[in-house]
Amino acid sequence: MKKLLLVLALLPTMLTAQYTDSWVNFKVQYDYWASSESGFTFVSNSNGDTLLFHEPTQGWELLDTIIYCNSGDYLITLYDSYGDGWYSVQGGIPDPVYFKIQNDCQGTIFEFDPSIPFSILDTLVNIQPCAPPVPGCMDTTALNFDSLATIDNGSCQFIEGCMNPNASNYDSTAGQLPNGLIVAGGSCNDSIWDTNYFGVDSADYWNDPSLFAIGNRLYIGFAGQQWFVDDVNVSPYNCNAPAVLIYVVPMQSMADGNGATFDPGTNVNAIVGEPWKMDPCVYIYGCTDPNALNYDPTAGVNNGTCINIPGCTDSTAGNYNPAATQDDGSCGGGGNITCSPGKTLLTVEIMFDQYAVEIGWNIYTTSGILIHDAPQGQFDGVGTGQIVTKQLCIDDGTEIQFTITDSYGDGLGGAQFGGIDGTWIVYTDCDTISQGIGDFGLTFSEVGIIDACIIPDIFGCTDQAYQEYNSLANIDDGSCSTLNLYGCIDPMAFNYDSTATAQYSNPNCDNLLTLTDWADNGWAGSFLVVTQGANYWGPFTLESNQLVFDTLIPLNTSEEVHTYFYSFGQSQGTRDQCMFQITNPYGLVIQEGGTNTFTDQIDVYNSPFDNGYYSSYPDCDDNCIDRIYACIDPLAVNYVDSANTDDGSCYYNPGCTDEAYLEYHTQGFVADYNDGSYCINYANFGCMDSTAFNYNSLATVNWTSVLDQTDPCIAKVFGCTDPTAFNFDALANTEDYSCIPFIYGCMDATQFNYNPLANTDNGSCLPYIFGCTDSTALNYDALANTDNGSCIPFLYGCTDSLALNYNSLANTDDGSCISIILGCTDASAFNYDPLSNTGDGSCIPFIYGCLDNTQFNYNPSANTDNGSCIPFIYGCMDATQFNYDNTVNTDNGSCIPFIYGCLDSLAFNFNPLANTDNGSCTPIILGCTDTLAINYNPLANTEDGSCLGIIYGCTSPIAFNYDPTANSDDGSCIPFIYGCTDNIQFNFNPLANTDDGSCIPFIYGCIDNTQWNYNPLANTDNGSCIPFVYGCTDPLAFNYDATSNTDNGSCIAFMYGCLDSLAINYNPLANTSDGSCIAQLLGCTDSLALNYNPLANTDDGSCVLIIEGCTDATSFNYNASANVDDGSCIPVIYGCTDPIQFNYDLTANTDDGSCIPYIYGCMDILAFNYNPLANTDNGSCLAIILGCMDQSALNYDILANTEYVPSNCILPVSGCTDVSAYNYDPLANTADSTACLYEAVGCVTGLGAPFGTGFWLNDGCFAWVIDVDNYCCTNTWDASCQSMYDYCQLGWPTAIEDISTLGIVVYPNPTTDIITIETRLSVEVEVYDIMGKLLINKYSKRIDLSDYPNGVYNLILIYNNKRFNTRVIKQ
16 A cells, blocks of 8 residues: 555656656665654755655655656755654664665765764755656566666566476466465454464455465565465455455475364464465476486476486496496495406405494505405395405405404304304405304404415316317317317207217397295385396386286396395385296296295395395206107197107097997098097988978988988978868978968959959959049049049138238138238338238338427428427537637637637746647746856846856866866866876876875886796896796606706606516506516416416416306206306205196295196085185185076076075966956966957947857957947947958958048047058058148058147048048047
8 A cells, every 4th residue: 555655646746757857766765763753855946846755654664766857956855753863773783774866877866874863954966867767667578578668667567377497387488476465354464464374365366266275385475485375265254354364384294274273383474465476386296317217207306206226337347237227336346356467356255143233344454554444334234144245356465454343242143142143254266364153252353465376287178169178277288179069969859960079058048037926915116127247127026916927038148147136115024025036948947036935035235235136147058959759740630749759640530430420420521540539429310301301300310221321301392282272282292381262352453442362253343433532622522432633622711812811722711801901011110000901102211300490400301309409509619719619509700719828927928918828838937147147047037136256267176176266167177197106116107196006116027928937026127037948847757857947747757667578567658667577477367267377477268167066967956067066956856836836836846747727716615606626716606595597487586596496486377467357367477468358348249248249349340340330339239240340350450430442441530649540552641731731751551640730631542543532630
């Protein structure tokens, strides 16, 4: 409201801004007490107008406003009613107050510190002409950005929306958040809301209620304090109405939609009038790390759920993990490390007890140099019994000290506390430095020397590609001569190669990775990765709905396979249930883990301290193929696809070979093999042709007998076998039901009563008589029997051609004629005649207007007065005249012309003759009007005697020779020239008249910046410059140059080494011999090789690798390639090894064929579907439900699966269930409407009637007879009645309306909806209304009139191109 009052106060000034030549900007900061003490005015000194009067309405109020004004002098008056100035202290700190006036042309015009004590302070300021600023929006991101604006007027308009690029609904065009102002309650909370809610305008809320959804973020007040929406009350029935109340909480997690559940300390401190802003951004929370497994590219906010695969990401490291997405610092700490010459690999292995966090270890040289340190606490989280390995390369000959420590003081002796004892070993390939187990107290140390291992020389062929290869040789003696021929060398194999000298091994193969879970509920987030060299597969996991996961992995036999199992967070709680296996194509498990939840829990690799990964070399077996004996002819029935060696057992047509059996005749081929199972059923010989006269339905073979293979069938001769029939056939032996009885009638197709069904003419033919047969037609012919379509229906209407409603189609006058009455029939016409019915063109329209000829706007053409008359009004009607009157309509010659001038009697140029002010008034401006006076005022028009004489001199206060007494500048002003006025200084300036303290003394030196000894501080050259001499200036360098003064970076350090290029340790980088040259000694330098030579310093390729493994051929894991037994042999354990079988044996490693598959079914012997063969209950048992299962029974139970014994089914008993029928059956439970018999009650005829004719009412013909001739009911059943009955029995239809000439009956008539046409003829039906409009045209025996109105309709039946008419009534 304060802002509105300020705008209203400034509005007159702002509106006149376009007429001013200058402007000023007020920037004011009041103190705390300002609202009750302070203010200021801005008054023109020329005319006394107050351009700004401002008093603050609250403490610390800020004012930043622009006032448009004319150039000139203005009086600024600041006041403070208390007299202490604008000064207050809060918390010991004075309030920051200020008062400043400025514009773009003059800069700061007046600035004052109002904190000094004052009551009233007057200041006169001069405002010079200055183009006023152009107001507008200066924000380039706004919709209404004004490039011409020079001052922002707060009018910027922005697109509201989400401005955070991380949000899913980020709007790049948005420039501000949705916002509004905090409003007061209706009669409370009028200035501040100090609880857990605040008020917003209902219009702001209903503009978009979704902004205030529960949990949305908002900012309150100028400080922008963050809150979250908890609840909304749109209709508070208290003093807060009509504001909409927004309940808030400080944290999003607290927003529950219930405004009553909040922290009692919540206080929004929302000040009325300050803004609120709503953050509409919607964030998708998820993993934002692109390297993580669960990276979500749509997520905008990281929720800490990222899952990374830790491991070594250095591809050059021995323990490189290509699947790792996050380096865990383990590179070089695992895998096989190859040390450089002169260094030996040292391995440290520690198996922890249950207190790994207590253990630490380090290695120092005995001279005190640290080699490696693993402090206590580093192994926190390492599991019980887990082994951590660290490998280090140490210079040969180094004496080291290994120290292991325990913070508790019990060493690795966890067994004494119910766990296990740990162990440690520190070793090289040929020596053990330290080894121990269990409790060692707080610390234990051992010293040892790192020496290169010495292996004796063994000469021989070291190339495995040759037949002379010696696996023990470590020095090649050149004896390799004959290359191996690789192939299958097993003579029992199918592909045995007698020429092969060495067994071929497959270099790669697909291995099956299988994941299972002992609890059958998935891995709960744990996952597994398989790596080999630079390749990896995974990550793999087992979902909650999976029991087994299988996938193939292509592996080679030359690189070691590593398997890493990762388990983080909650998934670690169930990791002991996870199990995996990698199986080669031949069923050999090359890796597995988690095979037992207690004794073999899967190893975890979550960090470099776990080292819980699995490693092994794949075995892809050799290329030998076992012989499989069977029939190998693909055309044979017993062909075995997997066989590769024929055993002579092939056969091609197995079947029955005995003619006495049915199968012999039905198999369709001649069998060459019979094992007794094909001949089952004896054949029945006889005629099998169902069309034959002597067809035998029991025969299965169409032979006379097993010995007589002739066809026994006799053909049928069809025909009528009834000698009384019209078409009796004496040759027929099989009745074809074609017998036709004698039918008597007219057989002349040209006669009226031709009977197409008759086969015997009885002389009854009648000729056609054509005419109109419709008795309701205008031209009905009673003698006609055949309608010729000439019927003319009665058409009622007015037949008078002179009548108004004459109907040219009518042929019968119905008395409805109306006479013609001429006149105006337009009800909207002036002369409308309501009695006329025929327009004669005489209509006159209404013409509205003034009918009074004494009025100004009299209309002689009008015939209807509309009250629009206007009287004459006299006056001046010339709009160019001074006294023009726009209310007159008649000019009376009184116009007076405009006389322009100044009408202000107080103005300098007042014109008493003028009647129109032309804005030329010039106010009286007092001043000196003497152009020679010093204070001549060119704006003054009235002399006030203030003129002053001219005093010449320099009047510029900023000039060197300023004369304060002069009032007229004579051009003698000399500007200040600042500089050094001391002539003994380096920078003496003889033109300066004012010393500015800048004098600089002479500083001698070399001032040439291209010289070596350039002195940047010198200002005077003394000839001492020395040129640059480039070279190596380091006296310790190999190429030191004593003559150079500038180092050019060419110094080469002394590099000591062997300079002999033939030496083993020749150093091409060395420039100074240190006498260390070592002659070459050839041999195997691999300390892991079988023939390692510790004296050799140059590898000659003779190394023989040690292949460890099980060398016992009877063991389960026998390795034929191993040359050193590593004690890993596993005995063969027979059993079922298929984990998907019912009797799977987890301990077995060799399948003995005893597996029993799971047979799922119901194992409850009391259940309806009990399966005695099932061994695994699948939950499918169904309870026995007793009930009637006969679908034809009345009480059939669709849910029943077991029949009652005895059965409770109620079978249907059909009969007449109508108690009003004559033959009602009380035992019947199923109605048979055709069974009921009804008496013709009231008739003297019918069964039970006095005459006992034996007819029932539901006998159609009987009902028809008594309906047509009521005499047959009420009197007697005479010969006429019987004749009609016989007529009906011949098949002719019955009805109430009988078109007798065709034997067609139409009924009922009248009808309420359906008309039935009883006839055997195919007739076309047409139905017309009484006006002759065709309504229905179709071939049908049922005509539906339900959609037509009640009335009379003409029904026309068309047969044999003849039309027959009758009238039907719908009512």
